[in-house]
Amino acid sequence: MNEERMRILQMLSEGKLTPDDAEKLLQALEVKPRESEVVNPNRTMDVKGKYLFVQVDPKEGKSSERVSVKVPLALVKAGLNITKLIPVEAQDKIQSSIHESGIPFNLSDIDPQNYEEIMEALEQMSIDVDTDESTVKVFCR
């Protein structure tokens, strides 16, 4: 039981609050966490200072090239935001090119609600690919 709830019950027992007032206050306390739940998803959208890293490290005795790419998550977010501004006729052309390349992806599947999910998933994403030649790591920090 949290402190605020205890204080309300104590004031009720001391007669400082009527049962009606106490009930209202307790209900208000229950609403509070729901409000914070609504705010939290927006916090995950704050991508300032966060980066998407792609690192390719060669294995010993193999290719000596080491590649490291650091992309701000804000750029990914801006890119996602721009997809909704692409004119319909251009989207159709892009879509047909994507299908021709054999990629099973629909641009129309990306809607503003998905942006948050994509960004949230990206922030928690970590991919490790281990091949004979090299290891590839994709992660966010």
Added chain:
Amino acid sequence: MLPMLLRVKIRDEERSFGFYLPMVLIYLLFIPVVLLGAIAVAILLAIPETSKQAQSYLRLLLALPSLLSASIGTEVDIQSDTKDIVIRII
């Protein structure tokens, strides 16, 4: 804010050099293109048959600076035994 500097650093077995490229120079080069584009969009907006299409392309074009500004902090670092290349957008 748009990116202001592009840092390029190249090192090979013989020499090493790097430079900061002011992005303003690149933006200045694009001014004629932007002006011509603005005139073309204005004409397309004035024609009723094409105005809707022009509006959607205009919205896309206006969003491009946000993409550029979001690219600040991008780094590409390629290292090998003989050559290192670092590109940073500042």
